[in-house]
Amino acid sequence: MREIVTLQVGSFANFVGSHFWNFQDELLGLAADPHADPVFRNQHTNMDVHYRTGETQQGDVLYTPRMVSVDFQGSLGSMSSRGTLYNEISPADSDVITWSGGVSTQASEPHKKNLFLQRLYDEGEENATPMNDVNGGGENSSQREIHDRDVVENLESVVKYWTDYSKVHYHPRSLYEFTGLWMDSQEFDNYGIGRDAISGGFRGEEINERLRFFVEECxxxxxxxxVVDDSGGFSAAAADLLETIADEYGNTPVLLYSVRSPGSYTNPMSRKQTVFRDLHDAVSFSKLQSFCKMIVPIGLPVLSTSKAATYLSIKDEKPYHCSAVYAAALHTVSLPFRMEQLGPAADSRDISGSMDVNGLVQMLTGQSRENKVAIMDVAMPAPSLTGSQGNQNLLGNLHPLTPEIRDDVDDSQAVESITALGTFSSGVSRASVPEVNEKVDAAYRQAASRPMFCHLCVVQCPLPIPLPFPSIFGASVGQHGERLGNPITGSRGSLDVHSIPLAARLRSSSAVLPFLENRLGKLCRYGIERGAPGAQLVRSWGFGQDELEDMGETMLKMVVQLKPDSGMSSDSD
Incomplete structure (x- = not known):
């Protein structure tokens, strides 16, 4: 067994994680469904990589994610911090009997379950058939279709918490809420506040104990x-947790995805706010990258009009929408970690390219230069390999989800890892693994520049679209994710699109230089230089001048490794 433990820290990180686990849950259900498309029943993936086996209090065997989530108190909506598997401890059990004075109780109304969660609860009570069986037969299929549409429409208007669309059972040790913070999420917006929060009380140790529980089971x-939302104080909580992982599990690689929603990119109202945010971005990145093997920044300021959303209908103001795209890409690039190892006599027409976390990290970071900042690209949905509709080159349809990168870079030392799911050869006919390999290789041969090395992972199983997935597909996306020649009116959701072919890429490239140079320049300009306007601010966050200069030196080395002819010095912008 080669297990992976997942950590989700911060609000938007949990929005992404909720979609990610919905994909895994959907794949588990389809693999066990005798009426499902055979491509889902022959996935050649080991779900135990991400899941643990346990029992309910009634002795029923079940799967729960090997995951720790950290978020604000109250961020779970109608879900208990103990998940949905076990009963809560009665408040009466903790009554204080030594107090003889009067007692007043302040209680808030519990959050009501939306239509989706209510149906999950009802089906759990009735032990009903799988929820997303929209293609199934039976005398109640038409009634279920109507109910499904009500659920989908309701989710588009009511999602506030990441648990509002989660279809997964969580272990009682998985969900941790930051209690005792007398501030809202808008105030918890910088590294210093997060550092104070994690150092106060026993929060850090409580989170670490939950992590140890899952690691020791492996x-x-x-x-x-x-996965961390690094746009505010949770980046400090993540850095503290990463430091513990480095100390206790130093030989175990950490693949870090720093995610941001478009809402975190609001324009500062004053120069003070600009300094405040820029210093947070620089300090947060510096601390996070120092404790992981590879960091992947994800989150465009505007996703809806980006090339990555060409075939999508995104509302940037909805984390429910944007996180779905990032989760789909995360699912795709992480697929090699849970693929079965096929022997030499096995049929390779369905799967190719298995790799573990350490192998991927070493491939992307351990070449002629040590670049630990990777770029994420996605093609959603991926094009068919042949046809007349638009640019059918798979490589040409991969567009970045990483902000602040250059598009026109010719980097002969670049290294890439591409994963393609359920690609069509033409129409809705699935391409074989050799076909995809051949087409990608041919595309690289015809390209103006090609990377030094490219690892390709291919599976025939597409990405299934669970019922609570948002209605973000454009009018040109068909039922199986094919690109339509004749668009259909309106955006489309899980009742219209049941699965999609998807391609995603992680790459180590000098195209990430603007991202690094911007953070180095902001750190120097606002925190390190003599008379820097943010010097007092970063001191209030607990950083001395020596530590800031060390951060600057480290980032400068990262820049020089990607840009050897740079004449920059540590005190430059």
Whole structure:
């Protein structure tokens, strides 16, 4: 067994994680469904990589994610912090009997379940058939279709918490809420506040104990999948947790995805706010990258009009929408970690390219230069390999989800890892693994520039679209994710699009230089230089001048490794 433990820290990280686990849950259900498309029943993936086996209090065997989530108190909506599997401890059990004075109780109304969660609860009570069986037969299929549409429409208007669309059972040790913070999310907006919060009380140790529970259950952990919303104070909580992982599990690689919603990119109202945010961005990135093997920044300021959303209908103001795209890409690039190892006599027409976390990290970071900042690209949905509609080159349809990068870079030392799911050869006919390999290789041969090395992972199983997935597909996306020649009116959701072919890429490239140079320049300009306007601010966050200069030196080395002819010095912009 080569297990992965997942950590989700911060609000938007949990929005992404909720979609990610919905994909895994959907794949589990389809693999066990005798009426499902055979491509889902022959996935060649080991779901135990991400899941643990346990029992309910009634002795029923079940799967729960090997995951720790950290968020604000109250961020779980109608879900208990103990998940949905076990009963809460009665408040009466903790009554204080030594107090003889009067007692007043302040209680808030519990959050009501939306239509989706209510149906989950009802079906759990009735032990009903799988929820997303929209293609199934039976005398109640038409009634279920009507109910499904009500659920989908309701989710588009009511989602406030990441639990509002989660269809997964969580272990009681998985969900941790930051209690005792007398501030809202808008105030919890910088590294210093997060550092104070994690150092106060026993929060850090409580989170670490939950992490140890899942790690100690593993036979042979292959790595940590860490997703953090680094736009505010949770980046400090993540850095503290990363430091513990480095101390206790130093030989286990951490693959860190730093995610941001478009809402975190609001324009500062004053120069003070600009300094405030720029220093947070620089300090947060510096601390996070120092404790992981590879960091992947994800989150465009505007996703809806980006090339990555060409075939999508995104509302940037909805984390429910944007996180779905990032989760789909995360699912795709992480697929090699849970693929079965096929022997030499196995049929390779369905799957190719298995790799563990350490192998991927070493491939992307351990070449002629050590660049630990990777770029994420996605093609959603991926094009067919042949046809007359638009640009059918798979490589040409991969567009960045990483902000502040250059598009026109010719980097002969670049290294890439591409994963393609359920690609069509033409129409809705699935391409074989050799077909995809051949087409990608041919595209690289015809390209103006090609990377030094490219690892390609191919599976025939597409990405299934669970019922609570948002209605973000454009009018040109068909039922199986094919690109339509004749668009259909309106955006489309899980009742219209049941699965999609998807391609995603992680790449180590000098195209990430603007991202690094911007953070180095902001750190120097606002925190390090003599008379820097933010010097007092970063001191209030607990950083001395020596530590800031060390951060600057480290980032400068990262820049020089990608840009050897740079004449920059540590005190430059």
């Amino acid at each position: 036979d042979h952990i292959q790595g940590f999948q860490f």
